[in-house]
Amino acid sequence: MWPPPKGVYLDEYFNLHFPPETRHGDNLEPGLDDILDPHWTAYPPQGLPVGINIFIQRYWMWGVLNCKIFAMLGGITGTVSIMSMVFIGYDRCRVIVGGITAERISTSQALLMVIGLWVYATLSSIGPFLGWGHYGLEGLLITCSYDYIKKDWLNQSFILYTLISHFIIPMMFVIYFYSKITKAVISHEVELRSQAKKMGVDSIKQNKNNQESMEMKIAKVALTNVLLWIGTWCPYAIVVTIGLVGSYSTLTPLVAGLPSLLIKTTSSLNPLVFAIAHPAYREALAVEIPCLGIGTKPQSKVANKTEVTATT
Structure with a gap:
């Protein structure tokens, strides 16, 4: 393409081109100071941004209030997604480890858990609207989330609370529950093999086709869920931690933006794992x-x- 066009553009090979002096925050509309940290505007343009409004503008175009609402809804649904995995792990642990003597969760108990989970997630995400914490634009400037760049104590304490209560503690519970499940399944398999050896048979399972036992399938689903959960949420937690400790030189818009996009896929990946396995x-x-x-x-x-x- 010659002569090359001026400004930021994509060529026919989808390569991003821009003048050397161009910055990520150029041409932003006024009035975004409350949600835009100057850290993000110091970088050159990053691509490729995604989002509905990218077809019209390359940055958030819905205003300050909608940015904060968008971030709050992301906080609520993200918390529900994380805590749901904890509750599912708890229920499975009771049933599989406890065996036939375990008391199953009733429909009313499950409903109360779901309602309590959504209430807790909502209450824990409205803090920035009440002065505790802050919501703002993320690195690519097309989505909004927790603002882990601001250095004031109110904001950092909110981010620290969210990191501990919505990631570290739930991760410990998830690992604990599914570890007990896996341990119980392995112990059951060893016991069956021992009994089969005493009886002088290859297997005492009812499955004549020597297919994989239900217990082993459950163990594999458990392990897959834990690895999936850790793999999707850890990158974002690392980015937030970097923001907390103040190592901003490593937080380019892409480094900050991609983990955020990754965790949004969790709502799609978890049902697929359950449905398939x-x-x-x-x-x-x-x-x-x-x-x-x-x-x-x-x-x-x-x-x-x-x-x-x-x-x-």
Whole structure:
């Protein structure tokens, strides 16, 4: 392309070009001081930014209030996503480790947990609207989240509280629950092999096709969930920690922006893991939402009863 166009542009190979003096914060509309930290504007343009408004402008175009609301909603849903994994791990740990003697969570108890979780997530995310903490633009200037750049104590204490209560403590619980699940499954497998050896048979399982046991499948799902959870949330937690300690030289817009985009994929990845690897989840999905069910829809009780009668 010759002569080259002026300003910031993408060539036919999707390479980003810009004059040497161009900065990330050039041409921003006035009035964004409350949500825009000068740290982000000192860098050259970063690409490729994503978001709906990128088709119109390359920075946040919905105003200060909507930026804070967007960040608050992200905080609420992110907290719910994290805490839901903790509750799921707790429920599975009780059932699998406790065995047939374990008391299952009732529908009313599960409903109270869900309501309490959403209430807690909402209350813990409205602090910046009450003067504790702050929401602002993220590195790529097209999304908003927790402002971990500001150095005042009110903001840093809020970020520290969020980091500990919404990441470190839940991660410890998740690892604890799924470690107990995996340990119980392995112990069960060892016990079955020991009994089979005493009886002089290869296996005492009912599965004649020597397929993988349900316990091992559950253990693999547990391990996958833990690794997925850690892999998606750790990069963002590291970025937030860097902001807390003040090592801003490593926080380029891309370094800060990409982990934020990664954690937004968690809401899509977790259901996929459950759907692909957990038979009970697939069956429930096929019953409640047949169009999203994976595999054959389970027969109804009436059909099962008819089949049993006919066989008899």
